[in-house]
Amino acid sequence: MTARLVVVHPDPAILAQAAAARLLTRILDVQSVRRPVHVVLTGGTVGIATLEAAAASPLVAAVDWSGVHLWWGDERYLPAGDPDRNETQARAALVDDLVAAWGLPEANVHAVAGPDVSESAEASAAAYAAELAARAEPDGVVPAFDVLLLGMGPDGHVASLFPGHEALTAPGSTVAVHGSPKPPPVRVSLTFTAINAAREVWVVAAGTEKAELAAAALAAHDAAQVPASGVHGTDRTLWLLDTAASDAP
Numbered sequence: 001m002t003a004r005l006v007v008v009h010p011d012p013a014i015l016a017q018a019a020a021a022r023l024l025t026r027i028l029d030v031q032s033v034r035r036p037v038h039v040v041l042t043g044g045t046v047g048i049a050t051l052e053a054a055a056a057s058p059l060v061a062a063v064d065w066s067g068v069h070l071w072w073g074d075e076r077y078l079p080a081g082d083p084d085r086n087e088t089q090a091r092a093a094l095v096d097d098l099v100a101a102w103g104l105p106e107a108n109v110h111a112v113a114g115p116d117v118s119e120s121a122e123a124s125a126a127a128y129a130a131e132l133a134a135r136a137e138p139d140g141v142v143p144a145f146d147v148l149l150l151g152m153g154p155d156g157h158v159a160s161l162f163p164g165h166e167a168l169t170a171p172g173s174t175v176a177v178h179g180s181p182k183p184p185p186v187r188v189s190l191t192f193t194a195i196n197a198a199r200e201v202w203v204v205a206a207g208t209e210k211a212e213l214a215a216a217a218l219a220a221h222d223a224a225q226v227p228a229s230g231v232h233g234t235d236r237t238l239w240l241l242d243t244a245a246s247d248a249p
Contacts, residue, residue, distance in 0.1 A: 043086035
């Protein structure tokens with residue numbers, strides 16, 4: 001397992017700005033050596049703020065977005081356009097602008113199907129697994145994601161992998177999640193297998209309510225109790241925190 005690198009920023013706003021600059025620079029660096037680039041987006045307050053900061057950055061114009069594929073680490077099983085979907089929020093923050101102004105092909109935006117398209121969360125998870133496999137490396141089940149962004153909940157969950165939930169041990173690359181302790185109750189998520197196939201995993205967290213669980217995750221606590229402790233990249237694992245989230249009691 002790769003070592004965890006922790007970077008602390010003064011507050012959530014600066015954290016989002018720094019994460020956005022880091023993300024765009026990472027995409028540019030990868031494009032200098034290989035294509036396409038695969039990026040997994042996350043939702044949440046800081047995750048969406050990061051995308052908004054990326055949209056406002058002059059670096060956005062330097063990226064060749066025609067060679068970038070965007071994925072999601074998890075999605076609420078809700079219809080397309082629902083304001084609670086991670087996709088809907090990401091589109092408003094950045095993705096729609098990339099498609100309209102910067103040449104990102106709509107076909108490169110890989111959204112998770114909701115109940116308006118798929119008959120069940122299980123069918124949606126299976127369809128997403130097939131889409132991931134179609135872009136995977138030889139002998140792989142998912143692309144070797146160049147950056148996989150994750151938020152962390154105050155209970156230590158990442159994506160829609162919650163403490164003590166049966167989804168934690170799901171095989172394959174995706175899982176339908178029922179009975180989520182955080183609404184809505186039905187979701188689709190990448191599994192640990194898919195997440196940990198990423199070249200770089202970045203966990204972004206802010207706020208005092210995250211501090212105790214961030215410390216537990218960084219201490220390699222049991223992933224069944226603190227799922228964030230079970231994620232890592234094959235090349236690098238980066239924790240991007242604000243001061244409050246880094247200051248465990």
